[in-house]
Amino acid sequence: MLKSQTAARPISYSQESASTNLGIIDVKTKAVQNLRDALKLTTINRLLTTSYDEDAKNIERKIFAAVYQMTKVGLMEREKREINAIWFTFVGLSAQNIRHLELCKITDFNALFAVTNLELRSLADRGRLDVETKRKLLQSTVILQNHWNALHSRTSAEDPPPGPSTPAIVTTSPQGYNRSLTANGSKMITQSNSMSFAAAPKSPKAARLVHAIPHKWHRSTKFRFSGDAVCHFCQRPLGFGFLNAWEKCRSCKWKVHTQCKSRVGDSCGLTPEHLRVLFDKLVQENNGGMWKDPQSVPGSRSMNEPAFQFPDTAIDSSSSTNSSAPSTPALPAGIATSVTTSLTAPYRSERKFLFPDTENYPAHNRLPILVISEGDHPTTTEIEQETENHLKTASMMGTVESEGTIVAVQEEVVEHQEMDHEEGPSQEAVDKFNKRADGGFTWERHAWNMSTIRGPNAQASWNEVSIAFDTIEFDKQNPIIGRGRFGEVQRGFHYGDVAVKIYNMEHVSDHSKRAEEFKLEVSAYKNTRHDNIALFLGYFMTDGKYGMVMSLSRGSQSLYTLIHVIREPLDLPTTRMIARQICQAVSYLHTKKILHKDLRSKNILLESKNKVVITDFGILSMKRLAYPKGKLGWHTSRFWANYLAPELAMALRTEFDEHESEDFPFTEASDVYAFGCVWFEMLTGLLSYEGELPHQILLKKSQGVKPVLPNIKCAQELKELLISCWSTAPHERPTLPDIIAKLTAVPKKQRVNRSPSFPVMMKSYESNF
Numbered sequence: 001m002l003k004s005q006t007a008a009r010p011i012s013y014s015q016e017s018a019s020t021n022l023g024i025i026d027v028k029t030k031a032v033q034n035l036r037d038a039l040k041l042t043t044i045n046r047l048l049t050t051s052y053d054e055d056a057k058n059i060e061r062k063i064f065a066a067v068y069q070m071t072k073v074g075l076m077e078r079e080k081r082e083i084n085a086i087w088f089t090f091v092g093l094s095a096q097n098i099r100h101l102e103l104c105k106i107t108d109f110n111a112l113f114a115v116t117n118l119e120l121r122s123l124a125d126r127g128r129l130d131v132e133t134k135r136k137l138l139q140s141t142v143i144l145q146n147h148w149n150a151l152h153s154r155t156s157a158e159d160p161p162p163g164p165s166t167p168a169i170v171t172t173s174p175q176g177y178n179r180s181l182t183a184n185g186s187k188m189i190t191q192s193n194s195m196s197f198a199a200a201p202k203s204p205k206a207a208r209l210v211h212a213i214p215h216k217w218h219r220s221t222k223f224r225f226s227g228d229a230v231c232h233f234c235q236r237p238l239g240f241g242f243l244n245a246w247e248k249c250r251s252c253k254w255k256v257h258t259q260c261k262s263r264v265g266d267s268c269g270l271t272p273e274h275l276r277v278l279f280d281k282l283v284q285e286n287n288g289g290m291w292k293d294p295q296s297v298p299g300s301r302s303m304n305e306p307a308f309q310f311p312d313t314a315i316d317s318s319s320s321t322n323s324s325a326p327s328t329p330a331l332p333a334g335i336a337t338s339v340t341t342s343l344t345a346p347y348r349s350e351r352k353f354l355f356p357d358t359e360n361y362p363a364h365n366r367l368p369i370l371v372i373s374e375g376d377h378p379t380t381t382e383i384e385q386e387t388e389n390h391l392k393t394a395s396m397m398g399t400v401e402s403e404g405t406i407v408a409v410q411e412e413v414v415e416h417q418e419m420d421h422e423e424g425p426s427q428e429a430v431d432k433f434n435k436r437a438d439g440g441f442t443w444e445r446h447a448w449n450m451s452t453i454r455g456p457n458a459q460a461s462w463n464e465v466s467i468a469f470d471t472i473e474f475d476k477q478n479p480i481i482g483r484g485r486f487g488e489v490q491r492g493f494h495y496g497d498v499a500v501k502i503y504n505m506e507h508v509s510d511h512s513k514r515a516e517e518f519k520l521e522v523s524a525y526k527n528t529r530h531d532n533i534a535l536f537l538g539y540f541m542t543d544g545k546y547g548m549v550m551s552l553s554r555g556s557q558s559l560y561t562l563i564h565v566i567r568e569p570l571d572l573p574t575t576r577m578i579a580r581q582i583c584q585a586v587s588y589l590h591t592k593k594i595l596h597k598d599l600r601s602k603n604i605l606l607e608s609k610n611k612v613v614i615t616d617f618g619i620l621s622m623k624r625l626a627y628p629k630g631k632l633g634w635h636t637s638r639f640w641a642n643y644l645a646p647e648l649a650m651a652l653r654t655e656f657d658e659h660e661s662e663d664f665p666f667t668e669a670s671d672v673y674a675f676g677c678v679w680f681e682m683l684t685g686l687l688s689y690e691g692e693l694p695h696q697i698l699l700k701k702s703q704g705v706k707p708v709l710p711n712i713k714c715a716q717e718l719k720e721l722l723i724s725c726w727s728t729a730p731h732e733r734p735t736l737p738d739i740i741a742k743l744t745a746v747p748k749k750q751r752v753n754r755s756p757s758f759p760v761m762m763k764s765y766e767s768n769f
């Protein structure tokens, strides 16, 4: 349906005399540059500063002017696509979101305007855009259209194009209008096919905004003190005095600054009919879960401040101010958006929280963009496909015995392996790492004993732990356990059940250096032996495959899954026990001069009902996060920012700089911070900064805002201990041995176990094993 709509549209952008007009290239280059500049300016922290107003307006102006300018000179498909992508990035969509929309044929503004609000919402849903991003997409599209119209009406006054001029605020007439970009690039509302360049006649369809009741503005001449009241549109104080510059609508009681009046649009009142429609929609589209799911209900503004505060659509009844629960029921995202301007219900708005100036953030260091690039679990089709591939490979390489053992040509394998692990990391690499080992603060990845890498027995020690890839049997039915940011974990058999992690080494562009880099990563595992650390069994480097074999955690389940997926509440003794084991394992790593750097509940595997093992340590590097290159931002796992120590959040640059990032300040203290987050998760079943967007979290961390501590039932000393793990100053955090000591020393509360008076059907933690 979408396809046919867009296909029926007229040419969106002007192509007139594009090739003949000298200077066009210049205009285009300038305009694209302009857009790029605008995009750079959108670093979120700038938008959240007190100078927000000016910045945001400038950016907005620049973008629209540039886009409009370009439509005058004719654009190629590729250029249209680029502008579209720049716009979406500006709005806050990820590359993945943009790709999805492009696949849905939203490749330029014309296509974007051709879909209705409802269609756009459903596209967003299909692309799994999160609530906040969807809201931004929908709102920004309305703004874009408004600007387009405004620009058009301005230019049409100078150079009137055929057809009617357009209002500044898009509203739908009862007849329904076809909206399109006209041949001269301006956005028009054309009725039916009366315009020569318009689309074929279309049935009337609902446009985005369906409400057009004028306000009855009134300016009082009396002295008025507005107290804390804010403008309903811009959310800034109204001010006071005799000739105060604000007005009130007699009908809906909205109060807005006089200068904001024109931007509000004809959106007065919320009639009972609107309410009925709204609640019908709520019932139909809400799936019942909206109100319960804390993630999906927009929280208070201070908690859920969008990255980009769209100036035209600051009105949002869901963004209540001081409490996390909106005074009126929060609308599901789509509805809230589609009726944003129409549902200007006379609600009492108070001053909304605006982030204070981000001066804590170094001026040179704008808030970086985190692109969530999540690992996943394989689908059934993928498992089938993978199984097939394994069988094919097996039959090519050797005979598949009845038990599934792959018998490879051993000699060749041995030869290959010898070639592969002939060399340890270069002296240069070792020096580089050892140099940093002294200061603690400047460790990069991990430091180790020289003799293990380059000493006389180094090669022998590497040989001892090398495993011929072909001697590993992969589980044919269900080979993939899961995928992470840096590779894939497969189930296999190597003299027992094993987990094989195959690493992605693409971030090292120089192929000849991959083996060396990989060995540096593996060396962290190679030197560890601890009951609560995933047991390293060996590594392989064969045919461009880099992998590590480790003991298979029996549950194949992480603490994350237990807490957030199965939602198993952990009792206090279990929490304590697990917390102690994590501390012991990480503390052990620290004594070996290995920093975990990525301690998260996902990297803590449940071995049995009373044992966890930690994994994925020493692997994370900024170079890995910067891959793929050329894209904006860091490619991190979901919730990475939640665990990031404040000093790391502050040190995170907007772009990867090989030299600076080498000294990215991971420390023992940053591991302690992350431990605090995991502990908090176990106690509360929530992530720290749950429900907040990565950039908000980074910003809060940079400002020393700690996660909200709900009412946890545990000893006061332990609560204090937990909070001290989050101290902004790294040196104020306790050490892991301190934590272990306290966890052991604080007496356990004697609990009286009463059996409930009703039958309970609860899955116990133990039942997972």
Ligand SMILES: Nc1ncnc2c1ncn2[C@@H]1O[C@H](COP(=O)(O)OP(=O)(O)OP(=O)(O)O)[C@@H](O)[C@H]1O
Residues within 6 Å of the ligand: 374, 375, 481, 482, 483, 484, 485, 486, 487, 488, 489, 499, 534, 550, 551, 552, 553, 554, 555, 556, 557, 558, 602, 603, 605, 615, 616, 637, 638
């Ligand atoms: N030794 C192991 N035994 C059993 N399962 C494991 C083992 N190591 C990892 N897994 C599982 O394999 C999956 C992928 O793990 P991996 O460490 O690659 O990514 P992740 O931690 O889930 O994601 P991210 O890259 O975001 O950290 C996870 O579900 C994890 O629980």
